[in-house]
Amino acid sequence: MGHTNWLNDEEMQAWIAFISAATLVDRELDQQLKEDMGLSHLQYTILMTLNRAESGALRMTELAERLINSKSGLTYQIGQMEKAGLVTRRQCEWSKSGVLAEITDEGRATLERAAPGHVEAVREIFIDVLSPEERKAMADGLGRVRDRIAERKQGGTCW
Amino acid sequence: MGHTNWLNDEEMQAWIAFISAATLVDRELDQQLKEDMGLSHLQYTILMTLNRAESGALRMTELAERLINSKSGLTYQIGQMEKAGLVTRRQCEWSKSGVLAEITDEGRATLERAAPGHVEAVREIFIDVLSPEERKAMADGLGRVRDRIAERKQGGTCW
DNA sequence: ATCTCCTTGTTCAAATTTGAACTCAATAGT
DNA sequence: ACTATTGAGTTCAAATTTGAACAAGGAGAT
Numbered sequence: 001m002g003h004t005n006w007l008n009d010e011e012m013q014a015w016i017a018f019i020s021a022a023t024l025v026d027r028e029l030d031q032q033l034k035e036d037m038g039l040s041h042l043q044y045t046i047l048m049t050l051n052r053a054e055s056g057a058l059r060m061t062e063l064a065e066r067l068i069n070s071k072s073g074l075t076y077q078i079g080q081m082e083k084a085g086l087v088t089r090r091q092c093e094w095s096k097s098g099v100l101a102e103i104t105d106e107g108r109a110t111l112e113r114a115a116p117g118h119v120e121a122v123r124e125i126f127i128d129v130l131s132p133e134e135r136k137a138m139a140d141g142l143g144r145v146r147d148r149i150a151e152r153k154q155g156g157t158c159w
Numbered sequence: 160m161g162h163t164n165w166l167n168d169e170e171m172q173a174w175i176a177f178i179s180a181a182t183l184v185d186r187e188l189d190q191q192l193k194e195d196m197g198l199s200h201l202q203y204t205i206l207m208t209l210n211r212a213e214s215g216a217l218r219m220t221e222l223a224e225r226l227i228n229s230k231s232g233l234t235y236q237i238g239q240m241e242k243a244g245l246v247t248r249r250q251c252e253w254s255k256s257g258v259l260a261e262i263t264d265e266g267r268a269t270l271e272r273a274a275p276g277h278v279e280a281v282r283e284i285f286i287d288v289l290s291p292e293e294r295k296a297m298a299d300g301l302g303r304v305r306d307r308i309a310e311r312k313q314g315g316t317c318w
Numbered sequence: 319a320t321c322t323c324c325t326t327g328t329t330c331a332a333a334t335t336t337g338a339a340c341t342c343a344a345t346a347g348t
Numbered sequence: 349a350c351t352a353t354t355g356a357g358t359t360c361a362a363a364t365t366t367g368a369a370c371a372a373g374g375a376g377a378t
Contacts, residue, residue, distance in 0.1 A: 004275045011286050014294040017301040018285070022181035023227045024308040040334090060357060068182045073335055075358060080333095097343040097356050116163045126177070127170050129307055130300045135173040137296030141289045142176040148288055149183040199364090219327060232365055234328055239363095256326050256373040319378100326373075335364070345354075 025125060032121045037114040042067070043081060044118060047111045050087065050103040057102035059092060086110060184284060191280045196273040201226070202240060203277060206270045209246065209262040216261035218251060245269060 030041045050056055064074040078101050081087045086107035092098030189200045209215055223233040237260050240246045245266035251257030
């Protein structure tokens with residue numbers, strides 16, 4: 001346990017770029033969606049995720065895990081979106097304690113209207129700014145970063 | 160203005176990996192710091208930023224910009240940290256309307272105690288998971304992503 | 319000096335997020 | 349069947365974040 005093993009320049013640049021790009025990108029998309037359609041990035045992602053799921057519905061926990069969101073946070077957001085008519089709550093067929101969040105027709109319509117602008121923004125601030133090689137590095141490297149953290153979450157017995 | 164120009168698989172993987180890694184990494188560091196030292200990632204970053212600045216002080220606006228945080232959010236956080244004795248507010252010498260946030264000795268001490276664990280965590284979940292080439296791609300590519308967004312902010316005349 | 323206009327930082331209410339406590343259903347053990 | 353554990357969602361209070369409105373200080377023009 002010597003002293004802090006500080007990041008060197010090369011490492012620091014990668015780290016700082018990652019952290020600040022992440023913050024800026026998220027903020028940017030949030031604004032774009034909010035101005036365009038009055039949706040938060042989280043709400044857009046919820047709609048997208050539900051829309052892709054077969055039958056357009058997912059259990060709350062499943063949804064929370066995919067979105068990397070706390071359970072209570074999801075309860076709140078689904079509540080908001082239900083008020084807005086974008087999703088409905090439905091009881092899970094095979095489990096009385098389960099709840100399904102389901103996208104509504106209005107939800108799908110909203111998503112369709114929001115998608116073009118959103119995807120365009122994603123291209124403009126992220127995809128198009130990167131070379132194919134860099135995109136591959138993102139997919140591979142950051143995919144590994146994500147999986148590593150996700151694993152240790154359930155692994156439980158860390159340390 | 161045809162229909163949505165969806166991301167293809169290659170693009171989607173890079174995008175998803177980026178977004179989810181960013182969320183997970185931030186969450187992870189926040190937890191690590193909170194458990195270890197009772198600091199949020201934001202608070203750690205504030206201390207770090209002030210510590211590096213000459214004289215250990217920065218103006219509120221300057222600090223907010225570097226941290227990519229809203230002004231009011233920073234006012235709040237500096238308030239919290241002032242209560243905790245980690246920073247002080249001081250009037251800017253050459254401008255009566257300016258306020259300097261300055262790190263205290265206790266702040267520096269806290270930072271020193273927090274740094275080893277934090278840096279270790281950063282290495283473990285990010286740096287060490289990437290190859291040197293991937294880190295270069297992060298620094299270059301994401302650096303460009305960051306700069307682009309930062310530019311358009313002040314550029315004002317987008318489009 | 320006076321009148322604007324821009325910048326600083328704060329305040330305030332509202333929206334969101336978090337984590338712990340809680341309810342009720344599902345499951346395992348006896 | 350009976351009890352203890354675990355799992356799913358919600359509720360609640362507290363912490364944080366956001367954006368708009370605001371007070372005050374500079375800076376420039378007249």
